[in-house]
Amino acid sequence: xxxxxxIVARGLSKRYDELWALRDIDLNVPAGxxxxxxxxxxxxxxxxxxxxxxxxxxxxxxxxxxxxDVATEGARVRERIGVAGQSATVDDLLTARAxxxxxxxxxxxxxxEVRSRADELLERLGLADVGDRLVKTFSGGMRRRLDLxxxxxxxxxxxxxxxxxxxxxxxxxIELWKLLRELVAGGTxxxxxxxxxxxxxxxxxxIVVLDRGxxxxxxxxxxxxxxxxxxxxxxxxxxxxxxPPAASALARFxxxxxxxxxxxxxxxxxxxxxxxxxxxxxxxxxxxxxAADVHRREPTLDDxxxxxxxxxxxxxxxxxxxxxEEVAA
Amino acid sequence: MQETASTVDSxxxxxxxxxxxxxxxxxxxxxxxxxxxxxxxxxxxxxxLMFVLLFAFVFGGAIHVAGGSYRxxxxxxxxxxxxxxxxxxxAISIATDxxxxxxxxxxxLPMSRSAFLFGHLTAxxxxxxxxxxxxxxxxxxxxxxxxxxxxxxxAGYGLLLLLAALAIWLGTLLGIAVRSPDAVMGLAFIVIFxxxxxxxxxxxxxxxxxxxxxxxxxxxxxxxxxxVRTLFGNPTAVPGDAxxxxxxxxxxxxxxxxxxxxxxxxxxxxLYQRKTTG
Numbered sequence: 001x002x003x004x005x006x007i008v009a010r011g012l013s014k015r016y017d018e019l020w021a022l023r024d025i026d027l028n029v030p031a032g033x034x035x036x037x038x039x040x041x042x043x044x045x046x047x048x049x050x051x052x053x054x055x056x057x058x059x060x061x062x063x064x065x066x067x068x069d070v071a072t073e074g075a076r077v078r079e080r081i082g083v084a085g086q087s088a089t090v091d092d093l094l095t096a097r098a099x100x101x102x103x104x105x106x107x108x109x110x111x112x113e114v115r116s117r118a119d120e121l122l123e124r125l126g127l128a129d130v131g132d133r134l135v136k137t138f139s140g141g142m143r144r145r146l147d148l149x150x151x152x153x154x155x156x157x158x159x160x161x162x163x164x165x166x167x168x169x170x171x172x173x174i175e176l177w178k179l180l181r182e183l184v185a186g187g188t189x190x191x192x193x194x195x196x197x198x199x200x201x202x203x204x205x206x207i208v209v210l211d212r213g214x215x216x217x218x219x220x221x222x223x224x225x226x227x228x229x230x231x232x233x234x235x236x237x238x239x240x241x242x243x244p245p246a247a248s249a250l251a252r253f254x255x256x257x258x259x260x261x262x263x264x265x266x267x268x269x270x271x272x273x274x275x276x277x278x279x280x281x282x283x284x285x286x287x288x289x290x291a292a293d294v295h296r297r298e299p300t301l302d303d304x305x306x307x308x309x310x311x312x313x314x315x316x317x318x319x320x321x322x323x324x325e326e327v328a329a
Numbered sequence: 330m331q332e333t334a335s336t337v338d339s340x341x342x343x344x345x346x347x348x349x350x351x352x353x354x355x356x357x358x359x360x361x362x363x364x365x366x367x368x369x370x371x372x373x374x375x376x377x378l379m380f381v382l383l384f385a386f387v388f389g390g391a392i393h394v395a396g397g398s399y400r401x402x403x404x405x406x407x408x409x410x411x412x413x414x415x416x417x418x419x420a421i422s423i424a425t426d427x428x429x430x431x432x433x434x435x436x437x438l439p440m441s442r443s444a445f446l447f448g449h450l451t452a453x454x455x456x457x458x459x460x461x462x463x464x465x466x467x468x469x470x471x472x473x474x475x476x477x478x479x480x481x482x483x484a485g486y487g488l489l490l491l492l493a494a495l496a497i498w499l500g501t502l503l504g505i506a507v508r509s510p511d512a513v514m515g516l517a518f519i520v521i522f523x524x525x526x527x528x529x530x531x532x533x534x535x536x537x538x539x540x541x542x543x544x545x546x547x548x549x550x551x552x553x554x555x556x557v558r559t560l561f562g563n564p565t566a567v568p569g570d571a572x573x574x575x576x577x578x579x580x581x582x583x584x585x586x587x588x589x590x591x592x593x594x595x596x597x598x599x600l601y602q603r604k605t606t607g
Contacts (some may be wrong), residue, residue: 053437057606079439089434093365105354106440108347
């Protein structure tokens with residue numbers, strides 16, 4: 001094992017009854033870096049986090065966090081990690097401050113530090129003026145922030161965040177990214193899961209793409225982008241007969257696979273750098289196509305899967321990851 | 330900062346200290362919950378008071394027990410019944426915690442894993458003590474009294490405390506097994522109501538028809554009620570031909586409680602481990 005690795009996994013697998021939620025995962029996250037686990041619901045992201053944070057036992061394989069084995073040295077691991085799950089695990093019947101103080105006590109922080117740490121984090125996450133309100137009166141976004149604050153109480157060297165920005169408005173999302181960058185700049189190792197390619201791109205040093213429990217791609221955001229392509233142009237045509245001419249018009253600008261969706265009457269492709277939308281519209285006009293809509297967009301997770309697997313969208317597993325864990329529990 | 334927690338070698342001394350501080354942190358949380366939702370305490374405060382008043386003034390006039398006044402007889406039964414009913418509190422709070430995500434948070438912390446259960450236990454035991462005090466006072470007001478030596482009275486309260494411990498563990502087991510606060514309510518009423526009423530808690534078993542009488546005499550609640558009455562020097566109304574547990578209620582109660590704890594505690598811990606590790 002590399003001394004510099006904060007998180008290492010070897011052949012990590014988890015089976016719930018007949019279903020492999022995680023199959024043969026290898027991870028290596030250098031200390032102070034950010035790993036983004038990218039995948040749809042049911043891809044195994046939450047399962048991976050649960051194993052790495054000692055909440056679940058792997059069916060096979062091994063993993064270590066902050067130098068300690070998750071299976072045999074769980075207590076040591078828990079002293080060194082912070083976890084924020086998908087569902088905010090905060091106590092509704094306590095105030096925000098009481099929540100953080102309770103967590104501080106359970107991390108065995110010295111008495112004075114329990115108080116000062118709670119104050120500091122309420123301030124830092126913009127909850128200072130609602131610190132003495134009961135959590136049950138909080139909005140979803142406030143809960144998420146409090147949950148994140150709880151994971152930071154002991155200033156853990158390794159932080160696990162399961163879809164930290166799901167359900168946040170764009171502004172809160174950017175705020176959170178800023179905070180996470182600060183933490184990482186301070187030396188924290190971060191593993192986060194996300195369904196958003198742009199989020200992984202914004203934060204992660206390396207990205208692992210999970211599909212139905214397996215790693216289907218890994219690399220830096222730049223490497224991933226070079227495989228997936230950059231910005232897309234999407235054309236919305238008014239009839240199926242217009243799809244082939246629209247595709248051939250778009251081909252002149254395309255930098256990768258042209259994807260057509262007869263159901264949605266869409267033609268889309270990653271385009272070469274510097275492509276101007278007006279040129280695409282002119283090309284369509286020359287083909288005699290009156291497109292209903294032409295627009296640009298950033299690549300999404302669906303584009304990643306399309307580029308990597310050639311399928312438009314992964315059939316989402318019949319059992320959603322959470323339901324799966326309900327059943328297993 | 331993590332160094333404060335991590336570099337300490339987890340010697341036995343440190344582990345015990347942490348176990349105690351973790352337990353207190355969880356108990357403190359339960360206390361804060363009660364401050365927010367005082368109605369949670371109704372089952373250990375108003376309910377016993379209602380039963381005392383109901384049976385002392387409404388039904389009591391029509392019930393006669395051998396060897397003394399009904400009000401002297403009644404309180405021992407209600408004490409046992411209330412403590413037994415008290416298992417609902419821990420059952421519901423554990424079920425609620427399991428249903429919501431908060432246990433996940435606890436389990437990712439370096440806290441002692443059994444401290445969660447023991448913290449609950451500490452808080453619930455405090456609530457039970459409150460119930461015992463309320464019943465003692467309301468009993469004294471309606472004409473009940475302790476007619477025994479101080480030692481015997483202390484033993485009586487000691488027995489109630491042991492019973493409270495068993496009830497809390499039983500409730501915890503129920504809460505973990507059922508996992509839904511509503512289901513706990515339903516199940517508890519189906520089990521606890523017949524168990525406490527088909528017993529000598531409110532009427533002497535001698536008055537019951539054959540069949541029901543045998544069930545009531547072997548019912549642990551009957552032995553427990555008789556034991557409390559014996560230790561407090563109240564009339565027990567145990568017929569001369571009663572079965573062994575009723576004829577030796579204190580010993581029988583101790584056996585029931587110790588055997589109960591010996592089965593329920595390990596079972597609860599095992600189930601808790603299983604339900605919370607996926």
